[in-house]
Amino acid sequence: QVQLVQSGSELKKPGASVKVSCKASGYSFTWHSINWVRQAPGQGLEWMGWINTITGNPTYARGFTGRFVFSLDTSVSTAYLQIISLEADDTAVYYCARDRATIDFDYWGQGSLVTVSS
Amino acid sequence: QSVLTQPPSVSAAPGQRVTISCSGSSSNIGNNYVSWYQQFPGTAPKRLIYDNNKRPSGIPDRFSGSKSGTSATLGITGLQTGDEADYYCGVWDSSLSAGVFGGGTKLSVL
Numbered sequence: 531q532v533q534l535v536q537s538g539s540e541l542k543k544p545g546a547s548v549k550v551s552c553k554a555s556g557y558s559f560t561w562h563s564i565n566w567v568r569q570a571p572g573q574g575l576e577w578m579g580w581i582n583t584i585t586g587n588p589t590y591a592r593g594f595t596g597r598f599v600f601s602l603d604t605s606v607s608t609a610y611l612q613i614i615s616l617e618a619d620d621t622a623v624y625y626c627a628r629d630r631a632t633i634d635f636d637y638w639g640q641g642s643l644v645t646v647s648s
Numbered sequence: 649q650s651v652l653t654q655p656p657s658v659s660a661a662p663g664q665r666v667t668i669s670c671s672g673s674s675s676n677i678g679n680n681y682v683s684w685y686q687q688f689p690g691t692a693p694k695r696l697i698y699d700n701n702k703r704p705s706g707i708p709d710r711f712s713g714s715k716s717g718t719s720a721t722l723g724i725t726g727l728q729t730g731d732e733a734d735y736y737c738g739v740w741d742s743s744l745s746a747g748v749f750g751g752g753t754k755l756s757v758l
Contacts, residue, residue, distance in 0.1 A: 565747070567693075574650070574734075574736065574749060574750070574751050574752040575685070575687075575693065575736050575738070575749040575752070576749065577738075577746060577747035577748065577749060580747075591746045591747070592744070592746065625692055625693070630698065631681070631698075631699075632680070632681075632740045632747070633680075633683065633738050633739055633740045633747035633748075634681065634683045634695070634698045634699070634738075635683070635685075635693070635695060635738075636695055636698070636704065638692040638693055638694070639692065640691075640692055641691075641692050
């Protein structure tokens, strides 16, 4: 069965970096793009962008350029989200999601909580 | 402020029917397919509806989706206490070249 398994919670200090992983199984990794979605505490869902799993080309939503980096390791069917120079406002749960079609997410990872605190 | 507008909360009694609206524009709902997601506290969202009105396998037919113009609606019949959750609409916005979600609606089954 299709699964997206994400890495665990992280506690980081402001200015540090974090890398969240999303390991896919149960399907051919390059058949679907991987999207990233942020959910701040008590808030709604926010689309961060997506990465083409064939070309590795990332697309970032407005507000997620510069400090956010999407990458892949297709040899292990894994997508990564790296956040550089963490700020307190980056505290959120980050989800990876497979898309069947544009913004139609049929499978989601369980989420990775990133907490930024001094 | 989300591009898509949903009511913050809706409520109804067990067994009743409820609808959740999602209002947008021609650049998103008006010309693209809408998906709906259900999210329980502390868990990942789950897709309920895709392509405006299609249900994935395993989703009960109590859940339905529709679209008219620049608005979409999620309907839930035979409400159960287990339906208490947050519900989000999502769609591609062609003007923004971005995916957008509604602000979410909290469903209470009283």
